[in-house]
Amino acid sequence: MFSKLGILLSLLVGFVASEDISFTFNGFRSANLSLYGIAQITANGLLKLTNDTEQQKGHAFYPNPISFKNSVTGNSSSFSTTFVFSIISQYSTLSGHGIAFVISPTKEISGALPSQYLGLFNETNNGTSTGHVVAIELDTIQNSEFDDINNNHVGIDINGLKSATSAAAGYFADTNGAFKNMSLISGHQMQVWVDYDGVKKQINVTLAPINVDKPKIPLLSLSLDLSPTFNDNMYVGFSSSTGSVLSNHYLPRIGGKKRSKLLTFGLAMMIVTFVSVAISSAVYVVKRKRKFAELVEDWELDYGPHRFKYKDLYIATKGFEEKELLGVGGFGRVYRGVLPTSKIEIAVKKVSHESRQGMREFVAEIVSIGRLRHRNLVSLLGYCRRKGELLLVYDYMPNRSLDKYLFDQPKITLNWGQRFRVLKGVASGLLYLHEEWEQIIVHRDVKASNVLLDGAMNGRLADFGLARLYDHGTDPQTTHVVGTLGYLAPEHTRSGKATTSTDVFAFGAFLLEVACGRRPIEKRAEDALLVDWVFSYWNRGEILEARDPNLGADYVVNELELVLKLGLLCSHSEPAARPSMRQVVQYLEGDICLPELSSLGLCASGLTFAHKGGFTDFAISYPSSMSKAFSHPPSVADTLLSGGR
Known part of the structure; x- marks a missing residue:
């Protein structure tokens, strides 16, 4: 019952x-x-x-x-x-x-x-x-x-x-x-x-x-x-x-x-x-089942449809069974579910929120972001709070995350047309977050694993705004750096301030990983950093050789060259040298021409995007012991990893 x-x-x-x-x-x-x-x-x-x-x-x-x-x-x-x-x-x-x-x-x-x-x-x-x-x-x-x-x-x-x-x-x-x-x-x-x-x-x-x-x-x-x-x-x-x-x-x-x-x-x-x-005394008292107890405060009553009932999410995910588990990320475990009444497929992310500090502001911003609607964003449908957990409810994307099609000898390889469409879609979604919504939303964690594919293999950016929201209730002067190693802009690691320009930097790494089929940081004896690796090909005049070998000969030369060069430009260490997302969209759509990189003074030092220190407080995806494997010159890798944990 x-x-x-x-x-x-x-x-x-x-x-x-x-x-x-x-x-x-x-x-x-x-x-x-x-x-x-x-x-x-x-x-x-x-x-x-x-x-x-x-x-x-x-x-x-x-x-x-x-x-x-x-x-x-x-x-x-x-x-x-x-x-x-x-x-x-x-x-x-x-x-x-x-x-x-x-x-x-x-x-x-x-x-x-x-x-x-x-x-x-x-x-x-x-x-x-x-x-x-x-x-x-x-x-x-x-x-x-x-x-x-x-x-x-x-x-x-x-x-x-x-x-x-x-x-x-x-x-x-x-x-x-x-x-x-x-x-x-x-x-x-x-x-x-x-x-x-x-x-x-x-x-x-x-x-x-x-x-x-x-x-x-x-x-x-x-x-x-x-x-x-x-x-x-x-x-x-x-x-x-x-x-x-x-x-x-x-x-x-x-x-x-x-x-x-x-x-x-x-x-x-x-x-x-x-x-x-x-x-009331005439009715028998029914014992409450603690496993369905939720944390609901008076201020949450105003959020209406954005507040999901834990009971519905529990039923939808079959009790959060392991067979419904879609994946485990830095922010929690994600489960597939089907809402019992509407039969709508959803994805439920379980996130820990042990501290109550700033929770009211945090939830208010979740609800605000829940109003975002764009064809290249995964819709955040709402949330539920229970004990030490925050449950976030998203649209379900049947083809999972993009990284499954790029790395570790994927079973299915995306062709160039599919990849280019995904890149343009994610760029459009970021432009919406940065300039076209009523408020500026800085994503702070743009990467292939946060891009999900719908039934038509269109790319949709997920977890938008979530990393930034986790800073609520903390002192702005000591804001933690949140993100993934290899996508963090140098000014972000130094100051802890996330801007639209730091999103552009991460998008540059994303452009390169989609075109090259490699992660921004690879555990290899040399060429550990993808941006250094691509730059070396550009410096020799052979930038197309940096492409993903799984593409074979099936690619459009002009489009591939554009993506690789744009990835380098977005990865510039100086924020002022990076384009805006509006310019990025215009480059990808062919509305304006990408300037020659040599005219911008692009050099290896310009791609050196990190300094010592400042890496003690961010979500890192690679162990610090990895730095021992690098014999790469200190242009990027050594300085990047020297402060890692």
């Missing part, structure tokens, strides 16, 4: 119509309710709408129809409903599907679907005018197909689950009008008032804690004539359903006093009053 949702209420219903009808439910065993689906009356008088069965629905209706229209005018009469409820979930931040108070032309809602349809509609009749259904939904799951605003809202539904109006659960305080948030699955007792004015043609819905008088300002207000929606006679009841995450919905017996006298507000007016009293 994943989740238990307990809703406590009893019904006291009074009517004034053509005949004097009144009733009070004092327990449900003798109430003669009409039950459908998996709804049942338990031995101790509980009305149980759902049970531990997936994808089912439960309905409970008062057995007799009620006249909702004036017999003379045909207009909908005024009515009021109030009920007090308490939803108790097994997990503090997880819940199954919600519950709806329903006014329906029939008590047998055949063909309705469970799960997000709440047992009220199906794909065909949802949103059609023939439904004649009015519902007040207390919804605890966000369904994008119904344009739900969040996973904790109240809505007025007319003939469909795309609410005519909805609002986050809460109330307006009478003292100062301030809005007070409420959590529907908190377990606290709450009261709902539904009031329809047949003269003004207006329906109001109000929500408040049980110890607060009815607020003067309703939570929802909708101007709508319900006469066309209502038939002459309608049925009143509740509906709920289960999905992949199971829920139990209860309506227990509560003692009450019968009303001997009913209120009337004039001729042709009727009052329909539903009173339900919720007592």
Whole structure:
């Protein structure tokens, strides 16, 4: 059992119509309710709408129809409903599907679907005018197909689950009008008032804690004539359903006093009053499973869809099974998953965040970056925090990372056309981050292993902005250098400051590794640094000889030469000598010509991109013992590795 949702209420219903009808439910065993689906009356008088069965629905209706229209005018009469409820979930931040108070032309809602349809509609009749259904939904799951605003809202539904109006659960305080948030699955007792004015043609819905008088300002207000929606006679009841995450919905017996006298507000007016009293102690307490506990703070409630439930991610990745593991990187382990409801494929990265310092700013920036949208960026869909872990959710890329196709005798070799398209795509994505979004995003870790390939083998830059975000909460004067050895610009290692120019430097190393099929630093007796190696070929006038031998003769000479020379230019030790990403894109697209490198004074010293020291605090991908293997002149390798750990 994943989740238990307990809703406590009893019904006291009074009517004034053509005949004097009144009733009070004092327990449900003798109430003669009409039950459908998996709804049942338990031995101790509980009305149980759902049970531990997936994808089912439960309905409970008062057995007799009620006249909702004036017999003379045909207009909908005024009515009021109030009920007090308490939803108790097994997990503090997880819940199954919600519950709806329903006014329906029939008590047998055949063909309705469970799960997000709440047992009220199906794909065909949802949103059609023939439904004649009015519902007040207390919804605890966000369904994008119904344009739900969040996973904790109240809505007025007319003939469909795309609410005519909805609002986050809460109330307006009478003292100062301030809005007070409420959590529907908190377990606290709450009261709902539904009031329809047949003269003004207006329906109001109000929500408040049980110890607060009815607020003067309703939570929802909708101007709508319900006469066309209502038939002459309608049925009143509740509906709920289960999905992949199971829920139990209860309506227990509560003692009450019968009303001997009913209120009337004039001729042709009727009052329909539903009173339900919720007592939390009447519901059994469900033990919380710690393995699904999340870390959620009040400030995170504003992030809405960017906050994933750990339960959903756990189910999606089959409990983070090893067979779902996509890879292990410097920032954590990445798993493939399929979201249980939408069936969307995702990649989930588990990152340690032992320190809470700066976490609020960090998450705020994750959510901000989650709004980035570019065809060459892997979308960051959202996050989840749990104990000492931060889980980041991305779009899933079926063809994995680019480095698998370049290094260590790859099983599949990309041809030149595919490689050139990837380079132009990643360049376009970086230009978007640097100049075309509302804020400047510095990636700080551009490399082949952070470029993923989609189903069409298009390159998409992943982990964008993540390295920079890890510096939140630290002293800017002592910011750690974060990145990978071989891609770090010299000014970055000295000052710790990441700029768009340091991204260009890393992109230069990326250009060379894609063209040459070699990592920026190779564990070899000589030519350890790729940039030195390519420079030596350029210096001899044989730069094309630096190409990946796996390309064979299948390449475009002008394009390959451009990529190799541009890689050297971007690797210049002086930031001012490097092009911007806009210029890089223009070079790759052929919009402008690359200047001759000799005219720029390019020399080996210009490619010497590191100095002693400054390498104590960055994420290094190669061991310091590697430096012993180098007999290379001290132009680059010795100075680069001398401070490594």
